[in-house]
Amino acid sequence: MLFNSLEFLFVFFPWFLCFTFFFKKRSIQNGILLLFSLFFYAWGEPKNLILMIFMILVSYVSALLIEHVHKRKKVILVLYIGIALGLLGYFKYLNFLIDILSTLFSSNLELKTILLPIGISFYTFQCMSYVIDVYRNHCSAQKNLLIFASYVALFPQLIAGPIVRYTTVEREMIFRKTSHEGFIEGFNRFTIGLGKKVLLANNLALIADSIFDSNIHLIPVNVAWVGAISYAMQIYFDFSGYSDMAIGIGRMLGFHFLENFDEPYLSRSITEFWRRWHISLGTWFRDYVYIPLGGNRVSFPRWILNILIVWSLTGLWHGASWNFIFWGLYFALLLIIEKMILYPYLYRHSFFSHVYALFFILIGWVLFRTENLIDCFYYWIAMIDFRHLGNVASLIKYSFFENLPFFLAGLFFCLPSKWFSSIKKIPFFFLWKDLCLTLLFLLCILFIVNESYSPFIYFRF
Amino acid sequence: MKRISILFITYCLFTGGVLYSAFLDRFQPEETTVENRELKTLKAFIMKDGNWNSFQTGSFQNQFQRLVNDQFPMRNTFLKVKLKLEALHSSLIAEMVGNNERPILFKNGDFYQINNTGYYVSAPLSSNETRDQLFENRLWNFEEIYKKYGNEIKLYIYKPTLADETDWFDETFIYPSEGERFFLRMKDQLENKYRVQEQDFDSIEDYMLQHFKTDHHWNDLGAYQGYSDIITMIQQDFPSIADPYPIRSRSCYAFPFYGSLSMKTMGIYGSDQFCDYQLEEDNKIEVWVDGLEQKPGLEEKILLEDLDDIYIYEAYHGTNYSLIEYTNHSIPDGLSILILADSFSNSINDDLALHFKNTTIVDPRAWTTEEDPMNTHFSLDEFIATHKVDIILWLQYYESLYFDSRMYMHIDLQY
Numbered sequence: 001m002l003f004n005s006l007e008f009l010f011v012f013f014p015w016f017l018c019f020t021f022f023f024k025k026r027s028i029q030n031g032i033l034l035l036f037s038l039f040f041y042a043w044g045e046p047k048n049l050i051l052m053i054f055m056i057l058v059s060y061v062s063a064l065l066i067e068h069v070h071k072r073k074k075v076i077l078v079l080y081i082g083i084a085l086g087l088l089g090y091f092k093y094l095n096f097l098i099d100i101l102s103t104l105f106s107s108n109l110e111l112k113t114i115l116l117p118i119g120i121s122f123y124t125f126q127c128m129s130y131v132i133d134v135y136r137n138h139c140s141a142q143k144n145l146l147i148f149a150s151y152v153a154l155f156p157q158l159i160a161g162p163i164v165r166y167t168t169v170e171r172e173m174i175f176r177k178t179s180h181e182g183f184i185e186g187f188n189r190f191t192i193g194l195g196k197k198v199l200l201a202n203n204l205a206l207i208a209d210s211i212f213d214s215n216i217h218l219i220p221v222n223v224a225w226v227g228a229i230s231y232a233m234q235i236y237f238d239f240s241g242y243s244d245m246a247i248g249i250g251r252m253l254g255f256h257f258l259e260n261f262d263e264p265y266l267s268r269s270i271t272e273f274w275r276r277w278h279i280s281l282g283t284w285f286r287d288y289v290y291i292p293l294g295g296n297r298v299s300f301p302r303w304i305l306n307i308l309i310v311w312s313l314t315g316l317w318h319g320a321s322w323n324f325i326f327w328g329l330y331f332a333l334l335l336i337i338e339k340m341i342l343y344p345y346l347y348r349h350s351f352f353s354h355v356y357a358l359f360f361i362l363i364g365w366v367l368f369r370t371e372n373l374i375d376c377f378y379y380w381i382a383m384i385d386f387r388h389l390g391n392v393a394s395l396i397k398y399s400f401f402e403n404l405p406f407f408l409a410g411l412f413f414c415l416p417s418k419w420f421s422s423i424k425k426i427p428f429f430f431l432w433k434d435l436c437l438t439l440l441f442l443l444c445i446l447f448i449v450n451e452s453y454s455p456f457i458y459f460r461f
Numbered sequence: 462m463k464r465i466s467i468l469f470i471t472y473c474l475f476t477g478g479v480l481y482s483a484f485l486d487r488f489q490p491e492e493t494t495v496e497n498r499e500l501k502t503l504k505a506f507i508m509k510d511g512n513w514n515s516f517q518t519g520s521f522q523n524q525f526q527r528l529v530n531d532q533f534p535m536r537n538t539f540l541k542v543k544l545k546l547e548a549l550h551s552s553l554i555a556e557m558v559g560n561n562e563r564p565i566l567f568k569n570g571d572f573y574q575i576n577n578t579g580y581y582v583s584a585p586l587s588s589n590e591t592r593d594q595l596f597e598n599r600l601w602n603f604e605e606i607y608k609k610y611g612n613e614i615k616l617y618i619y620k621p622t623l624a625d626e627t628d629w630f631d632e633t634f635i636y637p638s639e640g641e642r643f644f645l646r647m648k649d650q651l652e653n654k655y656r657v658q659e660q661d662f663d664s665i666e667d668y669m670l671q672h673f674k675t676d677h678h679w680n681d682l683g684a685y686q687g688y689s690d691i692i693t694m695i696q697q698d699f700p701s702i703a704d705p706y707p708i709r710s711r712s713c714y715a716f717p718f719y720g721s722l723s724m725k726t727m728g729i730y731g732s733d734q735f736c737d738y739q740l741e742e743d744n745k746i747e748v749w750v751d752g753l754e755q756k757p758g759l760e761e762k763i764l765l766e767d768l769d770d771i772y773i774y775e776a777y778h779g780t781n782y783s784l785i786e787y788t789n790h791s792i793p794d795g796l797s798i799l800i801l802a803d804s805f806s807n808s809i810n811d812d813l814a815l816h817f818k819n820t821t822i823v824d825p826r827a828w829t830t831e832e833d834p835m836n837t838h839f840s841l842d843e844f845i846a847t848h849k850v851d852i853i854l855w856l857q858y859y860e861s862l863y864f865d866s867r868m869y870m871h872i873d874l875q876y
Contacts, residue, residue, distance in 0.1 A: 001522075007529045009472075010479040046517050184466045191468060402550070430464065438468045445475070449530070449539040 001043045003245045004198050004448055012040065013249075020253065026174060030150045033253070037153035041119070044159070048117035051087070056152050058083055059127035063134040063141035077135050081128065088124045091116055096320035119159035121317055123152055125284055130166040132288055139167050147173045156249040160242050162260035162280035169255055176254030186251030191437050191444075193244025198444045200413070201238035203406035204230045210399035212369055216378045223396055224382040226407075228362045231369050233410040236264065239278070265361070265414045268353035269346045270334040273361055281317070285310050307332050318368070323376065327367045334360055478534030500531040579674045579731045581722040582624040585631065585638035586859060595864045596643060600650050602869050607654040609872055610845065610853075615698050618651070618855045619691050620644070620862055621679055621805045622660040624672075629665055643863055658694050660687055673733045676720025677858075678774055681711070681736045684808040687856075691809075692816055695852060699796060702816050706740040718773045735773055744791040744815050751782050757810065778807035783829050783839075785822040787814035794818070798852040799844065801825060801868070803861040821848065826867045841870040 001008045016036045020029055042049045062080040066073040091114055101107075130151075134141045142148040151173055157164050211219060211227030219227070243260040250257045260280050267273035274282050293306045308329065315328020338346065346353040363380065370376040400407070426432065484503055506528045515521040533539075588596075607616060624630070626640025648657045660683070662668045671683030679687060689705040696702050717732035748756050757779025779785075781804055789795060795818030800806055802822050806813075814820040821844075828839040844850070861868050 005526065006479070006533055007526050010476045010533075011529060014473075014476045043522055181464070184464060184469065187466065187469055187472070405550075434467045438471050441468055441471060446539050446543050449533060449536060450543045 001040055003242065004194060004444070006448060009448075012036070012043075017252075021178075026176075027146070030146055030173065033155075034146060034150040034153060037150065037155040037158060040155040041153065041158060044118050048120075051091075051117055051120070052123060052153065053149075055084070055087065055123060055127055056149050057145075059131055059152070060142070060145055060148050063131050064143070066131065066135050067141040073135060077131065080131055084124050084128050088120060090114070091120055093316070093320045122161050122163055123158060125163050125281075126165075127152060129163070129284060129288060133165070133167055139170055142166070142170075142173075154250075154255075156246040156253075156255075157257065160239075160246075161278075162243055162246060162257060163284050164257055164280070168258055172255050178252070178254040182254065183252045186248045186253075188248070188433075188437055189251060190245050190248030191441050193241045193246075193248055194444050195440045196237040196241030196244060196413075198447045199440075200406055200410050201234050201241055202447070203403045204234040204237065204410055207399050207403050207407060208234050208369070210396050212379075214396060216370075216375055216382060219379075219382050219396075221383060221386050224379060225362075226400060227379075228366050228383065230407065230410075232265070232362055232365045233407075233414065235365065235368075236261070236414070237410065263414075263416060265358065266354070266416055267357045267361075268350060269338055269343070269357055270331060270360060271338055271343075273357060274331070274335075281314070285314055289313060304336060307336055311335070322373060323367060323370065326373065327364060330364055330367060475534065479529060479532070482534050483529055483532035501528040502532070503528065580669050580672070581675055581720075582630070583677075584625065586625045586640045586643070588639040588643075592864055595866060596646075598866070599863060599869065600647060603647075603651055603655065605872055605874065606841065606853075606870060607651070609874070611654055614845070614850055615695075615852050616655045617691075617694060617852065618647070618655050618657045618862070619687065619694065620657075620659040621683070621687055621856075621858045622662065623677060623858060624665070624668060626859055627662075627668075640859065643859065647863075656694055656697065658690060660690065673718070673720045675723030675731050675733050676718070676774060677722060678720070678805060678808070680733070681738050681808065684805075685738055685812075687805070688809040688812045691813065691854065691856070695816075695854075699852075702796070703742075706742045706812070706815060708738045709741040711736060711738040716773075720774070721772070735777065737777070740812055740815065742815055744789050746811075746814055747788045747790065748814075749784075749786040750779070751784055757782060757785060757807065775804070775807070779810075780804075781807075781824040781827045782822075783824060783827040785810060787811075787817075787820040787822075789814055789818050789820070792816075792818045796851040797821075797849045798854060799823065799848070799850050800854045800856050801870075802856045803858060803868075805858055806856045817852075819849070825870070826861075826865070838871060842872050 001012060003009075016032070019032045019036075023029055023032065038049060038053075041052060058080065062076055065076050066080075069076065095114060130139075130148075133139050142151070151164075151166060151169060154164070154169075208227055208231040211223055212231065240261040247257045247259070258280065260278060262276040262279065264273055264276035267276055290306060290310045293309065294302060295306065296303050298306065311328040311332035312325055313328070314331075315324040315326065318324045318327070346356070363383075366379050366383070367376050370379055423429070501524065506524050509515075510521045510524045512521075515524075530536075603616075603618075610616070622640075626638055626644070628638055628641065631637040644657075644659055651657055660671075660679070662671070671679055671686055673680045685708060692702065692705045696704070713734050713736035716735070718735035719732050723731055723733075748754065750757050758775075758777050787810070795816075797819040798813070798817045798821070800810075800813065800820065800822045802810075802824055803826070804824075806822055810820070810822050823839055823844075825839045828837055855862060857865075857868065
């Protein structure tokens with residue numbers, strides 16, 4: 001079930017809100033939250049619900065054992081991580097591994113297609129962060145299975161993040177407070193996220209798809225850049241829109257999830273970009289992979305190795321494909337170069353460093369979007385080949401002009417929000433804001449009623 | 462004092478609307494002629510998908526989504542508003558994209574308009590593994606039929622041509638149309654076994670004269686050309702058949718005809734004028750449609766003016782009946798023809814029947830009989846065994862002729 005579907009907006013969600021706010025007792029509310037979350041997941045994949053329940057139970061038991069069995073807690077942790085990563089590896093990476101082995105040994109090894117359960121990367125990482133935090137004594141193991149299960153299965157962030165740490169919501173699972181203002185604020189945030197997804201991301205996808213799906217050898221340089229920019233905006237609004245909806249729903253229920261995006265395209269370096277983009281994932285890898293490996297408090301060669309490991313895993317987390325691995329390594333290389341050479345110069349000239357960062361971010365998105373490395377290479381060539389300037393296929397031209405308002409809107413909404421901070425001073429600001437959000441909501445309904453199935457990009461991670 | 466949220470109130474109103482319309486109000490099926498289907502209702506949903514098995518397979522979820530979408534309050538209003546916004550937007554950008562030197566297309570919904578002519582076409586006919594396989598299956602089927610009946614019965618294929626099959630828009634879409642490849646393959650494969658012909662155009666302007674702007678069918682002029690081509694083709698083997706009759710008169714109706722392509726946009730993107738012709742010859746012809754003695758289509762054509770929201774092509778010429786039988790008493794010694802058809806034949810069935818003693822039109826997609834309503838497979842063997850058949854004509858456009866597996870004739874090869 002998608003957040004931007006009519007059955008979620010007008011059937012599932014209203015009933016959930018009614019039940020939740022009808023009962024005042026927190027334990028009943030958590031029970032309702034769990035039931036609705038399990039139903040939400042089962043709606044998409046009834047068979048894989050068992051897998052998620054299994055992950056919840058294993059994590060719950062492992063954390064309790066770690067807390068009570070001090071001498072062997074490391075063994076339990078290792079076993080648990082083996083199970084968690086084993087499951088993730090089986091469903092997500094086994095086919096990829098088989099392909100690699102087939103290529104290496106020139107054999108025709110085949111495996112029946114293993115379908116990737118929705119959200120497995122998110123809830124596995126979430127559970128692992130909880131167990132590791134218990135191991136590190138950053139939090140106590142939750143003894144109440146209902147509360148723990150509600151945390152893992154929490155439907156706002158279950159299938160596409162943000163990766164919510166248990167320490168963030170530990171207290172709110174039991175003591176959260178809802179308020180009228182918080183509810184309205186959450187609903188407003190949800191609507192903004194809905195608008196980003198339905199109006200911006202989906203329509204920018206039409207431009208990006210018309211370019212990336214065409215003959216890459218023939219696209220002129222201007223079209224190549226439009227395609228890259230469109231895709232950069234598409235993925236940003238798609239993912240940040242979903243995060244906004246998740247955070248908004250959480251706020252309505254009294255949860256305060258951490259922000260997952262912080263205007264990433266304002267970055268002046270790749271280092272800064274990764275502090276602003278998919279923050280929950282970046283911090284997860286920092287805290288549970290990079291720092292345990294030693295971080296930057298090791299020898300220089302070892303530090304480089306740590307960076308390469310973390311970023312290749314980051315790429316691999318996004319998908320079982322060489323494209324994603326190279327995408328991760330691409331950023332690893334940039335981060336190393338920045339750290340070694342560029343960092344002192346990057347913040348001296350804000351404009352140039354901003355251009356530098358955007359340039360390499362866009363190049364990186366091309367690697368992320370193309371089907372394979374060869375297509376990526378030709379696309380990169382198209383981005384610097386000025387020989388075909390102006391020779392634009394009519395269909396691409398049409399897609400661009402048809403979606404030009406959304407392209408311009410996308411550029412507008414990537415501008416720094418602080419440029420518009422003075423808008424709050426206009427008379428009746430809250431009334432105007434409410435009216436604008438209502439109009440936005442109606443526009444979203446207009447598009448949802450018309451649009452075809454359009455899942456979030458990060459669904460299969 | 463707590464702040465009132467207009468946004469949340471709006472949300473609650475829509476939620477109430479969905480509850481009312483989807484779950485409390487509408488229980489009778491409603492058709493949407495725009496999408497040519499029935500709208501999902503709660504009763505139909507519960508009866509068909511209200512079970513655990515359906516939930517496990519995902520059908521429950523898909524149909525529930527359809528139920529909420531179909532019964533959403535003010536659905537048609539939202540659709541119309543969006544389409545009107547798109548139309549306004551399209552007209553504003555038309556000048557930026559259009560090119561008078563070649564037929565450049567721009568997109569309205571799922572199809573494309575040739576410059577500003579108002580003529581709509583679909584994307585070029587493409588091939589893929591599935592389509593190629595279906596096509597080869599059909600060729601094999603034609604071979605089987607020839608092997609069994611080729612000695613006794615003359616076999617003909619006539620294909621109305623759509624713009625998707627031509628190479629007019631190859632450059633615009635970057636990928637070429639496979640229409641010519643498919644047709645030449647069929648022609649080569651069936652050479653000396655079937656007479657294979659397609660509707661031919663010299664130019665796009667020629668095409669536009671013979672086709673509706675907003676419908677995928679040929680108009681009356683295109684239908685007459687098709688009728689003439691078919692009779693001329695059959696005359697090559699049967700010279701005794703009369704020449705195509707000339708048009709005696711032609712009449713056009715005042716009401717707008719919203720074709721299949723325009724109906725998808727609720728009529729916002731234009732309409733056609735609907736015309737029909739009358740041929741010179743009057744024969745004594747008896748017509749039976751699905752077992753009833755009646756003419757196909759609406760009895761009183763003039764009533765079309767008073768009918769709203771109908772697909773006029775079908776109402777006027779008749780829908781895809783499973784069986785239409787003509788007996789021409791003016792040609793007692795005439796030939797018997799079986800036409801395996803799709804909707805393109807609807808506009809020329811009456812005309813073709815003037816040339817044969819017995820004309821039988823079967824649409825295999827709609828096949829059913831009173832004796833055995835569950836049997837939806839037309840048996841060519843059974844028909845030939847029980848009827849006199851001198852000629853079999855396939856009169857189908859490319860989708861039906863190449864890819865539609867419902868048009869496949871299962872025949873018994875034990876002979």
